[in-house]
Structures are given as C-alpha cells and as structure tokens.
Amino acid sequence: MRTTTGWQAEGPAAPLRRATLKRRELRPDDLAVRVDYCGVCHTDLHSVRAHEGGGAPPLVPGHEFTGVVTETGTAVTRFAVGDPVAVGNIVDSCGACAMCRAGQENFCQHFPTLTYGGTDRHDGSTTLGGYSREYVVRDRFAYGLPAGLDPAGAAPLLCAGITVWEPLHSLGAGPGTRVAVAGLGGLGHLAVKLAVALGAETSVISRSADKTDDARRLGAHDLLVSTDPGQMADARDRFDVVIDTISAPHDLGPYLRLVAMDGTLSQVGHLGPVTVETLDLLIGRKKLSSAGSGGRAATAAMLDFCAEHGVAADIELLPSAQVNEALCRLGRNDVRYRFVLDMTDLD
Ligand code: NAP
Ligand code: ZN
DSSP states (O other): OEEEEEEEESSSSSSOEEEEEEOOOOOOTEEEEEEEEEEOHHHHHHHHHHHTTTTOOOOOOOOOOOEEEEETTOOOOSSOOOOOEOOOOOEOEEEEEHHTTTTOOOOOTTOOOTTOEEEEBTTTOOOSSBBBBBEEEEGGEEOOOOOOOOHHHHHHGHHHHHHHHHHHTTTTSSSOOEEEEEEEEHHHHHHHHHHHHOOOOOEEOOOOOOGGGHHHHHSSSSEEEOOOOHHHHHHHTTTTEEEEEOOOOOOSSSHHHEEEEOOOEEEOOSSSSSOOHHHHHHHOOEEOOOOOOOOOOHHHHHHHHHHHHHHHOOEEEEEEHHHHHHHHHHHHHHSSSSEEEGGGGGG
C-alpha cells in the first residue's frame, strides 16, 4: 500500500478532516496521478450529507480532477510520467458487456466503478476520491488533457461537463435547435457553454432574474424566470431539448410544458423517483430522459471539443483546506459557477 493525504468525511454534520489515505500499489495497467485540481460537484455535497460516519465505509469525495502522471504500471503504453491527465467519475467497468462494447462504459451492465464510494473490481476496497493529492487509476479511465485547456478550469468538465455533453450530443443540439438549461449552477453553466458552442439557440431557466447578465455572458439568448408563470406560459412548446440540472426534487410538469413536439426533457440533476402527469408527455409526444457521466470515447471527444472551442468552467479556485467552506457555500447556491480545490496545500 502507498499513502497520500486527502479530505475525508466524518458524518453528515461534521466537517471534512485532513487524513492519511491508503492507495493501492500500481497494477500493470495503472497510473499514479498527482492530483492538482479537483472540482466540487453538488453530488459531493449530497454524498457528505448522506454519509453516516462511524463504521460506514470511508468517504473521500471528488470525481472531476486534473493532474500529472507520476508513475506508470508495467503494461501502460498510452501515458508517460509528466503527462497532464484528467479523471472523471468512473474509473473502471467490465469492458465486456453490450454497453461497454458500445463505448458506454458509464452504463456498464455490471455497474461502472465510481471514482469514490465505488467498489474496486479486483480487491473489493471502497474507492476514495480526488479530494486528495494522489489517485491511482486504471489507464483506460484517464484522459490526456488536450493542450490549451487550463487544468483548473478543465477539471469540472470531467463530471459536470460530460454529464451534460452526452445528452446534448445524443439529442442533436446544434444549429437550428433550441435548447433550454434549467438551473444555472456547475452543470448548468457548462451546458449553456456547450450548447452555444454546438450552435444551438440556448436559453437559461432560473428561479430569479439575478443570473440574467451571467446567462448572456455565457452566450445564452435569454433567461426565463421559472417562478414567473407568465414567462413560463409564453415559452410553452418552445424548446427541442431541455436539460434539467436542478439539484433538488421538483415537479417536472412546468419543464415538460416547455418542450416542443417530439422534443426531450433530459433530467440529469436530481436523481430519484419522479411523478409525471402523462398528459404532459402525451400532448406533443414529448420524451423524458436522463443521462449521467459518459463513455470513454465521448469523454475524450468532449475534451477535444472544449479545447477547440475554448470551453472550460467558470471557477473559483480555493486552497483545498477550504473544502468545508466550498461545500457550505455550494449548499447555499453561493457559487459562480464551480469551486475547484487547489491540492498543492496537501504537500
Ligand atoms: P449546483 O452547482 O448547486 O447547481 C444546481 C442549480 O440548481 C442551482 O444553481 C440552482 O439554479 C438550481 N437549484 C438549486 N436548488 C433548487 C431548488 N430548490 N429549486 C429549483 N432550482 C434549484 O449543482 P451541480 O453540481 O450543477 O449539480 C446539479 C445536480 O446534478 C445535483 O443534484 C448533482 O448531484 C447532479 N449531478 C448528476 C450527475 C449525473 O450523473 N446525472 C452528475 C453530476 C451531478 P438557479 O439558481 O439558476 O435556479
Ligand atoms: Zn459530479
């Protein structure tokens, strides 16, 4: 076993604590990555709040990070020491099922191994995430960071970015399509940037008008206020694709009513049971969908697209020692638009 330092959850109400973490010794197809920047995803906050502490499996959040390869396993050929790399929220999959063969490792029928809170396929240990100075990852699930992408601003692409990229891409967002993004947070602001870069006419749906200037700066055409019934009624049947990134449970009806005939609402924010009035689907033959993370090929393609189009997250960079402040502020919606932790203070 090798060791590193990171930020570990101690239970729902307790702050994360700096701790010494165990990492496995490199297998032939592993890389050791020095983690430089790790994004703070709302999923991290959900996970910390749900963690029971005590005897529960350890929780070290963090599943969107960039860094540098420091060591390679004996069978690794794609990477060398010193390469800049990025890692997202999946670090392994079976590689043999229909989903994996189709390049959708994120939907592995034998369940993809999550970057934290997952179960390692070989030794059964609980995976510990990127709020740490080193991560050991199977080389297939590390991505070369394209030149021109700022490593701090690129880190959130690996969860927030790919999670909205896959539905935008698979639903055909591009010139001539109208896209709306509900919830302007970490996922939402990247969805806007990506939809705009893909050529779609893009709108934001937010709870207030406060983010209107930001929405425009991100390239959006306009911002609809979801709490204004008049604005929502005027936008009825307007969008081919609605990407819903809202982090809290909510009624999907008002958002389905904004979808155009044969269009799709992709709900990627709140995961869990939903109740839908079928008439909201029937009228206009609308579709309800979801997505999460991305396959290896799509992730690499998204990174190339972002490098080409200058897309990265709008970040507030904090020393990793301020992780608890970041989580607290994220819970208050006080972030524009992604916290990224600088891990150098863990040396
Ligand atoms: P975030 O930065 O906190 O953004 C969420 C946005 O949702 C907020 O900025 C806010 O937008 C809106 N919102 C928050 N509370 C709301 C409420 N009660 N009612 C209506 N709108 C509300 O979070 P994030 O990191 O983007 O993550 C968003 C969600 O996606 C989280 O639930 C996260 O767990 C989930 N997620 C899913 C996947 C996946 O694989 N599908 C991957 C990553 C994250 P406005 O201020 O504009 O209203
Ligand atoms: Zn995430």
